Amino acid sequence: MKKLITLTATMALLALMAVSALAGTTLTYANFPPAPTFPCVQMERWAKEVEKRTGGEVSIQTFPGSTLLGPKNMLRGVQTGQADIGCLSLAYYPGVFPVMSAVNLPVAFTSTEVASLVMWDLFTKYQPAEFKDVKVLTLFTSAPSHVMSKTPVKTLADLKGLELRASGTILQILGNLGAQGVGMPMSQTPEALQKGVVKGLVSSYDVLKDMNFAETCRYETVTNLPVYPFAVIMNKARWESLSYNAKKVLNELAPEQARWTGKYLDDYTSQALAWGKEKYQIEEFTLTPAEYAEIKAKSSGLVDAWKEGAAKAGADADAVLADMLSLKQKYET
Numbered sequence: 324m325k326k327l328i329t330l331t332a333t334m335a336l337l338a339l340m341a342v343s344a345l346a347g348t349t350l351t352y353a354n355f356p357p358a359p360t361f362p363c364v365q366m367e368r369w370a371k372e373v374e375k376r377t378g379g380e381v382s383i384q385t386f387p388g389s390t391l392l393g394p395k396n397m398l399r400g401v402q403t404g405q406a407d408i409g410c411l412s413l414a415y416y417p418g419v420f421p422v423m424s425a426v427n428l429p430v431a432f433t434s435t436e437v438a439s440l441v442m443w444d445l446f447t448k449y450q451p452a453e454f455k456d457v458k459v460l461t462l463f464t465s466a467p468s469h470v471m472s473k474t475p476v477k478t479l480a481d482l483k484g485l486e487l488r489a490s491g492t493i494l495q496i497l498g499n500l501g502a503q504g505v506g507m508p509m510s511q512t513p514e515a516l517q518k519g520v521v522k523g524l525v526s527s528y529d530v531l532k533d534m535n536f537a538e539t540c541r542y543e544t545v546t547n548l549p550v551y552p553f554a555v556i557m558n559k560a561r562w563e564s565l566s567y568n569a570k571k572v573l574n575e576l577a578p579e580q581a582r583w584t585g586k587y588l589d590d591y592t593s594q595a596l597a598w599g600k601e602k603y604q605i606e607e608f609t610l611t612p613a614e615y616a617e618i619k620a621k622s623s624g625l626v627d628a629w630k631e632g633a634a635k636a637g638a639d640a641d642a643v644l645a646d647m648l649s650l651k652q653k654y655e656t
């Protein structure tokens with residue numbers, strides 16, 4: 324009799340364990356660029372932290388390389404629940420993020436960690452309506468953008484008519500400098516470079532290694548152009564379905580993840596440049612102070628254009644801009 328009770332108890336316990344494992348949640352997480360790139364590196368880090376911190380209650384199934392959603396259907400795909408979570412580059416959605424696109428303005432961010440922390444703080448302070456249909460899980464940026472090209476850009480004059488892949492504000496800056504900006508997502512750039520549709524790109528140096536652009540773009544020019552802002556978003560209904568504890572873990576992780584990703588990329592961009600120098604003997608050029616002043620002068624109009632869009636969306640554009648600059652200064656010191 325005693326044995327039977329023990330057996331029954333053991334079986335009940337096993338059943339309970341099975342049920343609680345089943346009750347655990349698996350969330351799908353879509354990303355557009357290939358697995359080695361930093362948006363996917365931060366995704367894997369986040370997934371591991373979530374599994375650890377929820378004690379296995381939440382597990383994450385990751386889909387890098389546009390295998391679940393691509394760069395341009397990421398927002399809609401998460402809103403409609405094709406993926407639970409998605410990573411999007413805001414620059415691919417002109418006019419859709421009138422407030423948070425401030426981070427893509429030419430305000431001379433020199434650190435990805437600073438830019439990412441500023442972005443997070445701006446978001447939490449202003450809670451812009453543009454994200455009201457999704458839950459924002461974290462925010463971060465790319466590192467400052469430079470020219471990577473097949474032909475050397477040693478002076479600004481070398482930019483004349485040069486077709487360069489970019490997105491967001493950088494497209495307009497390139498136009499103002501006489502180059503031919505071609506708008507497309509990062510994930511389409513290898514093909515465009517290969518076909519000769521573009522002669523280079525403007526982004527951060529991590530892609531020299533992670534997309535192997537150092538092989539074709541042997542010339543790099545330090546231009547200190549804006550960072551690209553990213554958002555990791557979650558389907559709202561799916562978010563609401565999570566337990567109190569899971570929500571708490573994810574909320575606490577959000578600013579930590581912004582900082583982690585910024586730090587990672589700050590270190591990584593210099594490694595990627597060194598790798599390209601070693602492996603492909605890439606050359607890096609710097610411009611003259613007068614040329615940097617010219618870039619600055621030809622970028623400044625973008626701030627007014629942004630203000631107009633942000634104001635139209637009902638935001639206090641001057642306050643957002645002032646806050647962005649003071650937060651930048653705060654984190655830089």
Ligand code: 3IO
Pocket residue numbers: 356360361362412414465466490508509510525526527529530551
């Ligand atoms: C970027 C985007 C995808 C993968 C790696 C990346 N490194 C820098 C960026 C920013 C960028 O050019 C973009 O289009 O978001």
